[in-house]
Amino acid sequence: MDDKTPDTLVPTPLAGTVAIVGFPNVGKSTLINRLTQSRAAVVHETPGVTRDRKELLCEWSGTWFRLIDTGGVDRADVGPYGGAIADQARAAVRSADLVLFVVDAKAGFGPGDEELAELLRQEHTRVVVIANKLDDPRRDAEALDLHRLGLGDPFPLSALHGHGTGDLLDLIVSLLPGRAEPVPGDEAIRVAILGRPNVGKSSLLNALLGEERTIVSDVPGTTRDAIDTVLERDGKTFVLVDTAGLRRKRAQRQGIEYYSELRALAAAERADVALVLVDSSQGIVDQDLQVADVARRAQCSTLVVLSKWDATETDLVEAKGQLNRRLRQRPPVIAVSAHTGRGLERLLEHVEELFHKHTTRISTPALNKGLDVLKEARPGPQGPRGRRLKLLYATQTGTRPPRFRVFVNDPALMTRDYGYWVENDLRARFGLEGVPVSIDFQES
Incomplete structure (x- = not known):
């Protein structure tokens, strides 16, 4: 796998923040995908698909700004998330320099539109x-009817087909204040928060941020999108991605759940470190191990986080031993409580340590000295004709994560068990616990 490159570096400060609000199913997610030229928000015909506030960066004609996508504001929503979503949208409006109030012009003026317009006027x-x-x-x-909202001239648009989006971007850039803000660059540590549904991913993110950025609920599957949030702590920049819960079986994935899972996997693939959350009040289950394997396959360095530690009597030493026996990367394990704040500072320290290992380079002399010790400890496997595999020399070929090339006399003699043993020996010898070690065995 190639080096994981950071997001395209932003050459200028952010010009401001734009919030997108509106009732469910008016096309907010389609619009944000059009403006950012991505599939960052889940798009589906079911009203209320976008439930969390998401922050994305958008660029137009050399000007960068932050775009906040909110959950649909529907006070008549009888589902368990309606009030929380309205609060999320209100918080987004208060932090924005400009608000895009999206209305379905094809459906016409609705009874709740005036109420939302009044709310927006109150926020000034x-x-x-x-x-x-x-x-x-x-x-x-047909857009003229929306003048009745008293918010100025409506802007006609088709987010689905792109009609008017260029003009809208011109308007957005012209209305932003040009406020300078730091933008995460190459030095940012990208962290994916992974876990099966309802293990406390959003609670952990909110505790780290000190604010309720994502909706927290007892209903499994509340977070359906991958949400990037920047956290500055002690001079370090962390880009936190709170992902949709990963379910165990493919048969369980339907509709928007399936698309959100794809985004969770994509989020892991662009992260440096994955926090694999395990609900300590329920113990370690097979599904947790499968989530950890997602992080491994995505080439993330892994930290296992035992969440909800305030609500369990689980023995930490026993839990660590069980995980070390069952996880190939031998990741470090930490217990935290989002409710009490226990372990949160140490968690970020662990993330920094893992990132250092994830980006580390081992000198060729040190690597080959370790290889010599390894060869003496366990000679290579022997082929059917008595020829034995010989490890000749090694070099590091990349980072993020560390990748190595080991030259051998005959790659056909390599066995899976011996390859794993070499990988685990190098991981232990150079302190790379929790880091995916990739080794290419090549003929000299």
């Missing part, structure tokens, strides 16, 4: 009404 934030779903430019006049 500049608002642009987006008359979305005008797929035919000849129907732009």
Whole structure:
């Protein structure tokens, strides 16, 4: 696997923050995907698919700004998330320099639109009404009815087909204050938060941030998107990705759940460190091990986090021993409580240590000295004709994570068990516990 490169570096400070609000199913996620030219938000016909506030970076004509996508604001929603989503949207509006109020112009003026417009007026934030779903430019006049909201001229748009998005971006850039903010770059530590549903991923993220950025609920599967959030701590920049819960069996994935799982896997693949959360009140189950294997296959360095430690009597030493016996990378294990704050500072220290290992380079002399000791401890396997595998010399070929090339006399003599043994010996010898070690055995 190639080096994991950070997101494209942003050459200028951010010009400001834009929040997108509106009722469910008016096209907010489609619009944000169009503006960012990505599939960062889950798009589906079911109302209320986007439930959490997400922050993304957007660029237009050399100007960068932060885009906040909120859950659909629907006070009539009888589901378990309606009120929390409205609070999320309100918080996003208060932190924004500009608000895009998205309305389904095809469906027409709705009874709740005036109430939301009044809420936006109370926040005293500049608002642009987006008359979305005008797929035919000849129907732009239909947007005029939205003048009744009292928020100025509505902006006709088709997020689905892209009609008007360039003009909208021009308008956004012209209305932003140009406020300078630091943007995460090459030095940022990218951290994916992984776990089966309802193990406390969002609670952990909120505890680290000190604010309720994602919706926390007792209902499994509350977080359905991967959400990037920047955390500055003691001069270090962490980009935290809170991902959708990973379910055990493919048969359990349906509709939006399936697409969110794909995004969780993609988030892990662009992270340096994965926090694999295990609900300590329920113990370690096979599903936790499968989540850890997702992190390994994504080439993330791994830290196992025993969450909800305040609600369990589990023995930490016993839990660590069980995980070390069952996980190939021998990851470090830490117990935390998002409720009490126990272990959170140490968690970030562990992340920094893992990132250092993830990006480490071992000198060729030190690597080959270790290889010599390894060869003496356990000679290579013998082939059917009596020829024995010989490890000749090694070199490191990359980082993020560390990759090595070991030259041998005949790669065909390599066995899976011996390859694992070499990998584990190098991991232990150079302190790479929790780090995926990739070795390419090549003929000299």
